[in-house]
Each structure stands twice: as structure tokens, then as C-alpha cells.
Amino acid sequence: MMKRVLILISLILQFCFLHAGIVVLNGLTHSYKVENGKVYKGKISIENTGSNPQNVKIFLQDFTYNANGTTSYTNLHTNNRTNGDWIKLNTNLVTLKGKEKSEILYEITVPDKAVDPGSYWSVVIVEPVEDIKPSDKKAGVNITSVIRYAIQVITDYDSEKAKPDLKFEGVKVEKQDQNQLVKIAIANQGNLYCRPTASIEIYNRKTGEKIGNFSSLPMGLLPQTSKSFDIDISKVPPGPYKAVIITTDEDENAFALNVELEVKND
Template sequence: MIMRIFLLMFMMLQFSFLHAGIVVLNGLTHSYKVENGKVYKGKIEIENTGSKPQNVKLFLQDFTYQADGSIYYTTLRTNKRTNGDWIKLNTNLVLLKGKEKTEVFYEITVPGEQVNPGSYWSVIIVEPVDDIKPSDDKAGVNITSIVRYAIQIITDYETEKAKPDLKFESVKVEKEDGKQTVKIAIANNGNLYCKPTASIEIYNRKTGERIGSYSSITMGLLPQTSKSFHIDISKVPADQYKAVVIATDEEENAFALNVELEVKND
């Protein structure tokens, strides 16, 4: 009986994920360089990859995240650098037929008065919603899977007067997916969105010989947020090393930190 229940739940979960056929086609980050009093237009391209009609609602929220993996979606004006009040959607609800595509348009109206230099942002949530149906008396387990998309709308104002300020929160070596991985938590304490890459140069502790240089993928980092940048060092033999950790953004601003590094066998 227990096995049947687990099998039923697995099949229903599988069906739910297959049923969730809404995808965003034109990216999850939309960035603009803006000026006072100007209006900027954008769009979100949505497709229903399923065969059944699907309602989709769209709404604005504030958004932030930290290196420990926590992500916060909150009401507008929670973030002091929100631009949610600048953004107006042309609709909050669309109905897509099976295999149909559509475009939802938005306008960004930058305030006419002076605002502080730097980046402002919010997210447009794209969420499939089911029609409300009367409940029935059928026995069973009902599981609903909702696949949401959060599209970042980032507006950069007077970037020449703003800058990122990257700080290393922690550097540690952990095993991940069977590989020794350096996890570097980096915070952006500045006021400008940037796209840093983390790298590490490893040296023999006794001789100073350079063992190698390794890099993470590039990730976007909003002001007053942090992320964990992961670097695979599984080819480095177990030992204790000296290392230099470097964070470099797309403008080639570099931030460095000297660390002691221990790579273990297990």
C-alpha cells in the first residue's frame, strides 16, 4: 500500500511538471541605462509549450538575495533601491492557447526629479495560474507544481558617478558533486550592478611555485547583495597552499585577497 501511494505521488508530480508549459523566451534580465524624465519601453515574450490553454498572471515585486542561497521576494518599496513604481505593465493577465506565443509590454518612466546615482531594480513575476474549479469528493493526493519566472528589470542611472564595491565574505573548500570546490562568497557593497568573475591563483606554501589559476563562471551581482562563486579545483593535490582570490568585474575593476588554503583528500 505504501509503495502504491509513493508511485501515485511520483506520477502526479511528473504530470504536474509536464503540465507546467509556460516559458519566457527573451531572457530573465533586462537592463537599461536611464536618464531623468525619460520613458523606456520593453517587452516579455511568453510561450505556452503545452497543448492546453493556460492563464498567466504578471506582477511586480522587490527582490534580493544572499550568498547562503536565500532569495527574498517582497512587496514593492521594501527595497530602498526599487524601481517598481517606475514600471507599468500593459496587462496583468493573459490567456494563452496551446502552443501560442504572446508579448506583454511594459514602460519604465524615470522620475523627473534627481535620483541618486547607481542601479535600481525590481522583478516582474510571470506565473501560470489555473482556473478555479469546484472541489470534488474524489479520494487521492492533489499536488500542484507552479513554475514561476522572475524577470529582473535593472535601471542604471548616472553610472559614471556610481561603482560596485566588492567584498569577500568568506572563502572555503568543500566537496561538491564529488569535486573539491572553492566557494567564495562575494558581496557588492557599492551602488552599481556588476557582473564579476571570481578566480584563485594557488601557490606552493613552501617554495612559492605557482600551482595554477582557476576561475568561476560570471554572475550578476546587485547592490547590497551577495553570491557564492564556485571554482572547481579537483585537479589540485591535497595539501596546504597560499592563494590569491581575485574578483574582477566587466569594467576590469579588480579586488584581491590573500588566503591560506587547505585541500583535503576526502
């Protein structure tokens, strides 16, 4: 029985390896400080980790997200701060052999005329194209799901005259995967991309004793978007607390909020 199990595991691993897909090698966020009339060049490095040839299509879309978990990919010009018209891809389709690497090149041509200071962005979608094969077992076709990547291309124009404007939209405590999390919804109502971090100082509501200081990971926040910054407070015993929430961006601009929290057993 053990031998059969090992053989089965081996076959599953081989199947997964043979059907591995496209991966992006040089990051999912590409940022530039730009000036009027200048051209900037970039590249997206990809690899086919599988053994079979793979077609990949490449195209531009607009992109936004919200703290409630929704993410929207839409046609260009949906976002009034899109830079999709500034970006030219060198190709819209590539074919990679098994284990082959390739580079997708792009140019960003900033308009000659002045635009409003701040961040402009779009995403380059890298999407493997899977063959749709007729099914021998049942009517219709089998469609294989694929993982596609969205690479943000962010251009900051005249950024010295722009700034993020961070606002707290909501705070709640939730249990998730056996962990107690403080979920802090933060919106960027300004016009400049930033990477803030949220932290929380927790105090006993009755005695004022400081229980601890906990922080989130930094996350990118585009203008007119919001995200949930999750902080693990599993070490805090159940009970009522006072807390100070502070969010700080990379330029050390800080915003604070006093709240009351209730950490429950369930």
C-alpha cells in the same frame, strides 16, 4: 517486458509534454541606462509549450539575495532602491492557447526629479495559474506545483557617478557532487550593478610552485547583495596551499585577497 518499458517511457514523455509550462524566451535580466523624465519600453516574450490553454498572471515585486543561498521576493518599497513605481505593465493576466506565444509589454517612466546615482531594480513575476481541482480519492484538493519566473528590470541612473564596491565575505572549500569547490562569498557594497568574475591562483605552500589558475563564471551582483562564486578545483591534489583570489568586474576593476587553503580527501 522491454515492450512494456518502452510504452511506459513513451507515456511518461507524452504526459510531461502535455503538461509542459510557460517559458520566457528573451532572458531573465533586462538592463537600461536611463535619464530623468524619459520613458523606456520593453517586452517579455513568453510561450506556452504545452497543448492545453494556460492562464498566466504578471506582477511586480522587490528582490534581493545573499551568498548563503537565500533569495527574497517581497512587496514593492521593501527595497529602498526599487524602481517598481517607475514600471507600468500592459496587463496583469494573459491566457495562452496551446503552443501560443505572447508578449508582455512594459514602460519605465523615470522621475523628472533627480535621484541618487546608481542602479534601481525590481522583478516582473510571470506565474502560471493552475486550476485547483477537487480530489476524488481523498478529502481536500490537489494543488499542482508550477514554475514561476522572475525577470529583473535594472535601471542604471547617472551611472558615471556610481560604482560597485566589491568585498570578500568568506572563503571555504567544500565537496559537492564529487567535485572540490572553492566557494567565495562576494558582496557588492556599492550602488551600481555589475557582473564580476572570481579567479584563484593556487601555490604549493612549501615550495611556492604555482599549481594552477581557476575561474568562476561571471554573475550579476546588485547593490547591497552578495553571492557565492563557486570555482571547481577538483584537479588540485589534497594538501595545504597558499592562494590569491582576484575578482574583476566588466570595467576591469580588480580586488584581491591572500588566503591559505586546505584541500582534503573527503
